[in-house]
Amino acid sequence: MASQWWSDDDQLLEVLRDAMSTARELPPGFVDVGKAAYAWRTIDAELAALTYDSAWGAEELTLTRSESAMLRTLTFASEALTIELELTPHEVLGQISPPQAGTVRLAADSEDVGTTPIDDLGFFIVSPAPRHPFRLVCQVAAGITVMTGWISP
Incomplete structure (x- = not known):
């Protein structure tokens, strides 16, 4: 042989x-x-619009606060899903609404950084937090795919 x-x-x-x-x-x-x-x-993915960013009012808050907050919150909305994110120095905490299981894929530039599961309540954690601009692609059990815009940490 x-x-x-x-x-x-x-x-x-x-x-x-x-x-x-x-x-x-x-x-x-x-x-x-x-x-x-x-x-x-990802051309068929629905692009979620940024509807809230806690950094939008950061300039006015610097006049009243001595330190900036270490937490940044973002909300992305599409017709099918809402994605709420909290960016910390160490991780990205997220929740999708309406809650359902699925996966979140983290992409930076043209490469995938990693995939994280979304639990049945719609929660997910990406750890460690990316240091470079990234976007999230959420795929849920209902067959819906939603992509965020680019996020700069």
């Missing part, structure tokens, strides 16, 4: 060398076009 390439180290190294040389031969724009096409995967 002939050995397979994945069980023979020499054949495996040869396959890997071939894959690496092929990757170097790609035209420079080919990868960018692939990433742009991948970005269209």
